[in-house]
Amino acid sequence: MVGYGRQTPDSLENRREGVQHQARGTDDQLRFTVYDITTTPPTPVGTTAVLIDHHVRTGEFIIQLNPSSRGKGIGTEATRLTLDYAFHISNLRCVYLSVLTPNTGAIRAYEKAGFRKIGERRQSGYWLGQSADETLMDAIPAEFPGPSLVRQLVNPDS
Helix, strand or coil, X not given: CCXXXXXXXXXXXXXXXXXXXXXXXXXXXXXXXXXXXXXXXXXXXXEEEEEEEXXXXXXXXXXXXXXXXXXXXXXXXXXXXXXXXXXXXXXXCEEEEEEECCCHHXXXXXXXXXXEEEEEEEEEEEECCEEEEEEEEEECHHHCCCCCHHHHHHCCCC
16 A cells, blocks of 8 residues: 555455444444446446445544545535435434545535535644645535435425
């Protein structure tokens, strides 16, 4: 792995097991497969998740997107739909994330989807072998653009 703070190599077997463990999910997370719907048939290109803290009704957002699918708006739309579900179906009060500050493309996508910057964690990560800050972001229902597409899909008469 290049960047993202890995200090030691990791085997492909360990990475696969980690992904399989995440894919099994739990009651404490929302998990969605991201599809590129411009292909026939639609192609899975990543996942989104919200790791939920049920005690305070908040969650941490995570996205994994195939590098060849980045820069096409797919991640922005997947993020927006995940937030929509988190707020309008799961009734979360806040969804938050941290992203390495040099990852400006991801920050722009998160902002377009409804997140806003709330601070930074200094010197807390690595980007391409160099120390880097993390940008902290969150989204709340009151600032989330509506109407809810997820609610319309679940209940078209609402």
